[in-house]
Amino acid sequence: GQQVMQIPQYQHVQEGEDFTTYCNSSTTLSNIQWYKQRPGGHPVFLIQLVKSGEVKKQKRLTFQFGEAKKNSSLHITATQTTDVGTYFCAGKINLGGTALIFGKGTTLSVSS
Amino acid sequence: GAGVSQSPSNKVTEKGKDVELRCDPISGHTALYWYRQRLGQGLEFLIYFQGNSAPDKSGLPSDRFSAERTGESVSTLTIQRTQQEDSAVYLCASSLRAQYTDTQYFGPGTRLTVL
Numbered sequence: 684g685q686q687v688m689q690i691p692q693y694q695h696v697q698e699g700e701d702f703t704t705y706c707n708s709s710t711t712l713s714n715i716q717w718y719k720q721r722p723g724g725h726p727v728f729l730i731q732l733v734k735s736g737e738v739k740k741q742k743r744l745t746f747q748f749g750e751a752k753k754n755s756s757l758h759i760t761a762t763q764t765t766d767v768g769t770y771f772c773a774g775k776i777n778l779g780g781t782a783l784i785f786g787k788g789t790t791l792s793v794s795s
Numbered sequence: 796g797a798g799v800s801q802s803p804s805n806k807v808t809e810k811g812k813d814v815e816l817r818c819d820p821i822s823g824h825t826a827l828y829w830y831r832q833r834l835g836q837g838l839e840f841l842i843y844f845q846g847n848s849a850p851d852k853s854g855l856p857s858d859r860f861s862a863e864r865t866g867e868s869v870s871t872l873t874i875q876r877t878q879q880e881d882s883a884v885y886l887c888a889s890s891l892r893a894q895y896t897d898t899q900y901f902g903p904g905t906r907l908t909v910l
Contacts (some may be wrong), residue, residue: 689837714896725886725901726838733896771838782828782851783899787837 687774689786696793702762704789706755706772713775715748715755721768762793799902801887807908808877816872816905820889827870828888845893877909
């Protein structure tokens with residue numbers, strides 16, 4: 684079936700370093716949503732991108748949606764220990780079913 | 796207002812038994828989703844409801860899994876004759892509508908352990 688791929692699966696950084704996770708689809712996506720799941724918690728919505736080439740920022744987080752609407756990225760500048768968790772992207776495949784397809788997530792660990 | 800709630804928070808059962816998991820969505824949310832998350836894995840879509848109808852059941856892994864929803868309220872996910880591979884956290888989410896642009900609000904999940 685249709686898939687949304689995320690890389691890397693795991694990433695460890697030193698506090699203060701930057702971090703990027705990538706989300707890719709083989710088919711065009713109608714939108715991309717990003718969620719964060721803290722250890723032991725449940726996914727919490729971060730942001731949504733809809734337009735081709737869209738870039739949105741939330742403090743140290745920068746989200747991009749590719750021009751072809753097939754990929755997206757989340758970049759965190761100067762990571763902090765509070766950034767620890769798993770980041771999921773989710774998108775709707777244009778011609779697919781009705782539900783969002785979630786990527787498998789990128790788990791970020793940060794050491795101080 | 797209250798968020799999405801799920802019960803029980805933890806369930807331990809023996810292989811072969813049936814289990815029922817419950818989800819209470821945010822009041823007024825017409826769409827409700829069930830996901831499964833195995834340890835250290837991503838979210839696996841199971842089923843979603845628009846009102847009390849289920850337009851997309853494509854994610855249900857086998858006929859042992861079923862779900863129903865009463866009106867635009869509570870939903871139950873039933874797993875019959877549980878197997879060890881059913882062990883996972885089962886997450887429920889709701890959104891205002893079933894539009895793909897709507898934010899999904901997740902509940903805390905039910906951790907199911909099948910011995």
